Amino acid sequence: MGRVEDTVTSLAEPIAASLGLEVVEVQYRKEAGSWCLRVILDRDGGIGVEDCRAFSEALGEALDQADPVPHAYVLEVSSPGVERPLKKERDYVRFAGRRVAVTTFAPFEGRKRFTGELLGLHDGAVRLRLEDGGEIAIPLPAVARAKLAPEL
Secondary structure, eight states: OOHHHHHHHHHHHHHHHHTTOEEEEEEEEEETTEEEEEEEEEOTTOOOHHHHHHHHHHHHHHHHHHOOOSSOEEEEEEOOOTTOBOOSHHHHHHTTTSEEEEEEEEEETTEEEEEEEEEEEETTEEEEEETTSOEEEEEGGGEEEEEEOOOO
């Protein structure tokens, strides 16, 4: 994570916690010629527009005080949607039993993309029951991206 993302995360997490929310991810990137600071939030049962509004107002004040972003930017606050990214170790425990898509940095056992039922995180490895019925344990450091995958 970049310096801006780290700083914003440290500002955002206590605000989110005070509202009963969780920061899933902070992204800071240039999109369509403008800088976008995106904060993705969640909680059990999902979040609504009012949650995003309350968080956005509180974070906006904190960002104005700390001024961690070197450029003009647009602040975007949203829910993770149906393809929620799995970022933290606890996500792999929380979403056990759900269908996920995992991409590795380099080929692992001959491929880079895996889809199946998340069995959890065991001994530092993401365990999946693959759609072909087999099981695999992918070391967490090998995972480039993991997200919930919609049920077909």
